[in-house]
Amino acid sequence: AVPRAGAGPAPSLRGASGPMQLFRVLRLLWMLRAFLGSTGQCYNGGIWNGKECICAQGYLGYQCKSLKEYFSIETPQKINATVDLKVKVTNRNFTDDLKDNSSAAYKNFVQVFKSRMDEVYRGNNFPQYRGVNVKRLLRGSIMVEHEVIMEANYTSGYLELFENLTKIVRAKIMNETGQLHGNSKDCKSLSLLCYDETATSVDPVKVDFDPQEQCTKKAAKEFAQFYYVDELDGKLACVTKCTPGTKSEMDCHHGRCQLQQSGPRCVCLNSDTHWYSGETCESSTSKSMVYGIVGAVVALLVVLVVVLIVLLSRSQRKWHRRQEYDVSQEWQDAGYPGSFENTSIWEGQDLKGDTFGLENIYRNFQPSLRSVDPTTELHIQRPTVVTTAQ
Incomplete structure (x- = not known):
């Protein structure tokens, strides 16, 4: 590793004691980290400019790992809006030169129409009126497609304001087209405009200020659909349900959004x-209760294991008793007819109460013949077979 300029010579490790050598190793590691850290790592499209990460739209933080909780919306001082209308003028005939917006006939008609509309819309109850723009003229006597232009100061309730202004426009134009019909005698004068009231139409208002569009442009592309317009500290902002301080903030109870x-x-x-x-971290579980239940279950399992061991031990002992050696039974199974007598030598009273029986005696019996006189005769009464009478 190459230390930075001005950092001094690299410390030597020769001849250093234990603590001092450790200190110098740590210092070298710190210098190496500082040197390698001159190029940072940025996430989510961020770019390292040599000093810090320049984050892409919608992200912030040292390495651009965090999403912005909200964006401030730039609000204009004035907001413009338009309302599209169609009006049918019945006391004029459509000619081909009205198709050309540069012709004298087109300009003259538009001037007359605008002058009349100014008289219709201007008034104390409609100070936001800014004029009429004729879009085109069509056949059908003369069908005039035009728009009413409005302008108002920005307020938080600007949408409701323009909705109310649209109602004023509708009321004024319907009143105008309902006064002079095409069959009226006054309509013969070309200085007046007469209308077909049934052909009049008014479209919804269109506002040129769209704060939601700002949300879409400023938010991270993958998360733009979750940002919407809401008031934050009395001002319009692009927020999400995770933005603190909004009316629609998600309540996560014992968690975080x-x-x-x-x-x-x-x-x-x-x-x-x-x-x-x-889903909103509304449910809680007590750790002490869970630990208590687990402890009770473990204790119950231990008790069951102990009981099973005891029962198994008893079962094995009974099985061993059943396997005790029975000489009489063995002789009886030899196929001799009748029954045995004089078996007391094998089944004496002193052996009947023995828990282990004859099998245990035979297993542990170790005869010693040192003191036995081989010349002595031993007489043992042989068991006799008694035949059962037929």
């Missing part, structure tokens, strides 16, 4: 005493 690509989600937090769950 996080904007993900699937939309706003509640990330539940845990405390020292509870776990929290649910």
Whole structure:
């Protein structure tokens, strides 16, 4: 690693004691980190300019990992709006030169029409009126497609204002076209305009200021659909349901709201005493209760294991007793007819109460023949077979 200029010579590790050598190693590592850290890593389309990350739209933070919670909306001082209308003038005939907006006939008709519309719309109850713009003339006597231009100061209720102004425009034009009909005697004068009231139409208002468009342009592309316009601290802003301080903020109870690509989600937090769950982290589970239940289940399992061991031990002992060696039974199974007598030597009273039986005696029996006189005769009464009478 090459230290930066002005950092001094690299410290030597020769002849250094243990603590001092460790200190110098740590210093070298710090200098190496500082040197390598001169080129940072940026995320989400961010660009490193040599000092910091320049984040792409919608992101912020040292490495551009965080989404912006809101954007301020730039509001103009004046807002313009238009209302499209169609009016049928019945006391004039459509000619081909009215198709050409540069012809004298077109200009003369438009001038007469605008002058009349100014008289219709201007008034104390409509100070936002700014004029009429004729878009085109069509056949049908003369069908005039035009728009009424309005301008108002920006307020938070500008949309409602223009909706009300549209109602004023509708009322004024309907009143104008309903006064002079095409069959009236006054309509013969070319200085007046007569109309067909049934052909009059008024479209909804169009406002040139769209704050939602600003939200779409300023937000990160993958998350733009989750930003919308709302008031924040009394001003318009692009926010999400995770933006604190808004009317539509998502209530995550015991968690925090996080904007993900699937939309706003509640990330539940845990405390020292509870776990929290649910879509809005509204459900809580006591840790002590869970630990108590787990402990009770473990204790119950231990008891069951002990009981099973005891029962198994008893079962094995009974099985061993059943396997005790029975000489009488063995002789009886030899196929001799009748029954045995004189078996007391094998089944004496002192052996009947023995828990282990003859099998245990035979297993542990170790004869010693040192003191036995081989010349002595031993007489043992042989068991006799008694035949059962037929």
